[in-house]
Amino acid sequence: MEPWRPSPRNPMDRIDPKTFRFQFPNLRYASGRKLCYLCFQVERDYFYYNDSDWGVFRNKVHPWAPCHAEQCFLSWFRDQYPYRDEDYNVTWFLSWSPCPTCAEEVVEFLEEYRNLTLSIFTSRLYYFWHPNYQEGLCKLWDAGVQLDIMSCDEFEYCWDNFVYHKGMRFQRRNLLKDYDFLAAELQEILR
DNA sequence: ATTTTCAAT
Numbered sequence: 001m002e003p004w005r006p007s008p009r010n011p012m013d014r015i016d017p018k019t020f021r022f023q024f025p026n027l028r029y030a031s032g033r034k035l036c037y038l039c040f041q042v043e044r045d046y047f048y049y050n051d052s053d054w055g056v057f058r059n060k061v062h063p064w065a066p067c068h069a070e071q072c073f074l075s076w077f078r079d080q081y082p083y084r085d086e087d088y089n090v091t092w093f094l095s096w097s098p099c100p101t102c103a104e105e106v107v108e109f110l111e112e113y114r115n116l117t118l119s120i121f122t123s124r125l126y127y128f129w130h131p132n133y134q135e136g137l138c139k140l141w142d143a144g145v146q147l148d149i150m151s152c153d154e155f156e157y158c159w160d161n162f163v164y165h166k167g168m169r170f171q172r173r174n175l176l177k178d179y180d181f182l183a184a185e186l187q188e189i190l191r
Numbered sequence: 192a193t194t195t196t197c198a199a200t
Contacts, residue, residue, distance in 0.1 A: 030194085033197095069197065
């Protein structure tokens with residue numbers, strides 16, 4: 001039997017608009033958001049040309065193979081890009097910020113890929129009042145990861161690129177509801 | 192006003 005492999009193309013290419021509006025707002029109290037979405041973009045400088053890829057991962061909830069969205073990405077990336085010396089620019093748009101375990105795994109990943117830069121925009125801070133979760137974010141920061149709260153530009157970018165908008169124009173609605181709180185909290189954590 | 196939030200009685 002084939003080992004299970006996470007793929008950004010499975011089960012979804014893009015997020016449906018309702019899901020995006022429910023899962024992505026900047027909220028301090030985000031009841032019911034029991035999933036994490038990771039939209040990504042990969043740009044690679046490959047000799048004389050560049051290529052890029054994009055996709056959406058969501059955490060896997062199978063009890064026999066649970067996988068956070070970040071772990072799905074890392075596993076997919078290692079499989080997709082075994083060329084560790086090349087230059088990569090990777091951007092993530094996360095609905096929840098990484099847990100301490102994922103933060104550690106990202107730091108290890110960056111040690112493998114020396115020429116990879118990772119920028120993370122997160123909509124919300126996962127368990128931001130827990131010291132271990134704060135420490136995880138600091139480790140990412142110390143490893144050179146760019147960390148920011150998703151703001152209007154990122155929401156619009158995600159809407160345009162990762163959502164089945166079917167021509168519907170981007171509207172910020174409640175997406176930025178608790179942006180100020182979360183941005184201040186992140187500043188405080190990384191200080 | 193609150194923190195259940197990478198689900199599960």
